[in-house]
Amino acid sequence: MSQHTPFARFPEHSTESLHELTHQLYESQQTQWPMLRDGVAALKNVQFRPVPCGSFSVRLQYNPKRIVSTGAKVDAAAIKERKCFLCGAHLPPEQQGILVREKFLILCNPMPIFPEHFTIAHVDHIPQSIEESILTFLAMAKELSPRYSVFYNGPKCGASAPDHLHFQASPVGAIPAEKELPAYLRTVKESGNVRVATAEGYGRSVVVLTGSSEQAMELAFLRLTSAMRRVTGTNDEPMMNVICTFADGTWTIIVFIRSKHRPDVYFKEGEEKVLISPASVDIGGLVVTPMEKDFLRADSALLTSIYQETSVPQDTVRRIIEAL
Ligand SMILES: [Zn+2]
Numbered sequence: 001m002s003q004h005t006p007f008a009r010f011p012e013h014s015t016e017s018l019h020e021l022t023h024q025l026y027e028s029q030q031t032q033w034p035m036l037r038d039g040v041a042a043l044k045n046v047q048f049r050p051v052p053c054g055s056f057s058v059r060l061q062y063n064p065k066r067i068v069s070t071g072a073k074v075d076a077a078a079i080k081e082r083k084c085f086l087c088g089a090h091l092p093p094e095q096q097g098i099l100v101r102e103k104f105l106i107l108c109n110p111m112p113i114f115p116e117h118f119t120i121a122h123v124d125h126i127p128q129s130i131e132e133s134i135l136t137f138l139a140m141a142k143e144l145s146p147r148y149s150v151f152y153n154g155p156k157c158g159a160s161a162p163d164h165l166h167f168q169a170s171p172v173g174a175i176p177a178e179k180e181l182p183a184y185l186r187t188v189k190e191s192g193n194v195r196v197a198t199a200e201g202y203g204r205s206v207v208v209l210t211g212s213s214e215q216a217m218e219l220a221f222l223r224l225t226s227a228m229r230r231v232t233g234t235n236d237e238p239m240m241n242v243i244c245t246f247a248d249g250t251w252t253i254i255v256f257i258r259s260k261h262r263p264d265v266y267f268k269e270g271e272e273k274v275l276i277s278p279a280s281v282d283i284g285g286l287v288v289t290p291m292e293k294d295f296l297r298a299d300s301a302l303l304t305s306i307y308q309e310t311s312v313p314q315d316t317v318r319r320i321i322e323a324l
Contacts, residue, residue: 007096018143021098022106026116033094035110039065043115053300055201059176061288062295065111070277070290072160079163086121086164113281113288114174122165128155129237134221137167138214138251141244144169149178151280152242157261158279176285177254178245181208188321194220198317203304204283205311209253217251227323228257231316241280256283263306278310
């Protein structure tokens with residue numbers, strides 16, 4: 001639990017919408033927290049480069065500050081040794097957050113990928129896992145719309161704090177998949193007022209759920225993770241990155257189904273090493289490269305193979321859909 005006085009509590013004592021409050025938090029923290037100000041200022045110098053990859057395109061972001069996250073050790077031993085940066089007791093003194101229903105704290109990310117980039121951390125130090133919190137995730141997507149989307153990285157595929165439950169939020173449309181995916185989708189099922197679709201020609205394995213009932217979306221998501229568990233033969237949470245948006249009364253949940261976190265080239269030595277560590281934003285089409293040499297040399301072949309290597313095979317997606 002945070003020792004700080006929160007910037008605001010939601011919904012209590014608040015006439016503002018959550019997305020408005022969150023934007024106000026960002027504005028206020030920029031004036032009070034030099035680390036965030038520096039992190040946001042550094043974004044003005046990031047470079048972008050589009051890489052056409054046949055039927056899809058990837059946007060590269062050269063962002064040296066992200067070395068901390070991209071290069072982070074996320075094995076159990078390293079996680080155990082470090083001080084958890086999402087626990088209230090360890091937050092920098094200048095950092096404030098919005099306490100949502102006494103359960104989650106919305107915090108500004110001081111090493112952002114987007115100018116407004118938030119971490120939504122549970123107030124307790126409990127493991128990263130989405131199924132029990134999917135209703136909160138859907139509620140956050142609704143309450144943070146139309147300004148922000150929310151996303152989730154599984155504990156074994158991109159979460160830099162796999163031991164502390166958290167979501168993230170980014171400006172709506174900032175992750176390319178949000179806008180790109182509709183053109184690639186094919187509806188494969190329609191049940192319980194939820195549309196289930198997969199993407200073809202997108203180079204990644206993805207299932208998209210769309211619907212306007214919170215309960216139906218919860219049920220559909222849990223059915224999907226249960227099918228993923230059966231087909232991939234795991235008792236753990238299936239590896240996934242999840243992005244959720246809410247617009248016109250409808251939720252869209254984008255589930256990227258992963259086979260591994262980091263590609264083999266990440267673990268090479270010297271010149272051969274490529275520091276690309278895909279999580280939601282990267283698998284969603286904006287690949288962050290903290291090293292300039294990787295930014296300059298990443299080409300269609302490399303990016304296509306990283307996506308393919310870290311996603312489950314298309315046949316697995318087909319079997320998951322059949323198992324729904
Ligand atoms: Zn923690």
